[in-house]
Amino acid sequence: MLTKSLDIFNRAAAELVYRVELVKHSGNLPPLSAKDMAIVDTLRQQGTCVTSLDALLSSNTPRLLKAAESLVPELPTSSYKKDRKYALASLNQIMNHPDIFLWGLLKKFLNIVENYIGVPVAYHGVSVRKDMLDGEQVGTRQWHIDIEDRRIVKMIVYFNDVNDEGGPYQYIPKQLTPRIRAFKKGYGFIEDKLIKNLVPESDWIPCTGSAGTVIFTDTCSIYHRGKVPVKSERVTMFFSYTSRRPKNPTYCKSGFSHEQLLEVSKALSQHWMARNAFLKPALR
DSSP states (O other), X not given: OHHHHHHHHHHHHHHHHHHHHHHHHGGGOOOOOHHHHHHXXXXXXXXXXXXXXHXXXXXXXXXXXXXXXXHGGGSOSSOSSTTOOEEEOOHHHHHTSHHHHHHTTOHHHHHHHHHHHOSOEEEEEEEEEEEOSSOOOOGGGSBBOOOSOSSOEEEEEESSOBOTTXXXXXXXXXXXXXXXXXXXXXXXXXXXXXXXXXSXXXXXXXXXXXXXXXXXXXXTTSOEEEOOOSSSOEEXXXXXXXXXXXXXXXXXXXXXXXXXXXXXXXXXXXHHHHHTGGGSOOOO
């Protein structure tokens, strides 16, 4: 009983600290262009905003694409987990192509994410994945909501053309997303038939697009999934961001080792690292 009471108290205290930090930081948010602010506004309203590499106008994009073109052929041909229907690039493979990891640290993206989350942000790196063409609806191909933080941003980049039969990212807009308690089962995967009882299938939004499509999405605020690919595999890059004090830090641990982060940090300017010192691993 005492343990439960302490847990409730600690959660309430953490929520209060977060609310105070939101107010205090509101005057320190980095300025954005009108186009970038439109991304933030759409995230606030819908929970997801679809754009493209071309529209983002980053001079670093050619380096990202060149690195990805080298990495994608190295991806495994199968998953090593039974309930995971996608193959992931290993952390060593990503570190061998550092321009992919570093692209997620561009000031433009950090500023967009900070304006949406509302407090200083943490970058958790990138995963590169290939969704298998096997027709099975398991794992993250089912409806779910993530629980890492109060607000998060995942930036998804399509490396190949993705139509409705190619396993697009799919979501239910924020204003239509049901509350967790509506399903009487806490967090976890939700069956299609249960979702249909509350949200008609016409309001399930698939994010189809050509190679270079970019999706900003808050997976903690909306029900979402990857549709089952039935005609072609989907190759994507997922860049992940939370606040620096996430609600559930256990789910935010980076798989990258101290040595790997130290190595990749050498590519960052001293000025950048001074402003974002929280990302640089402490020297032992």
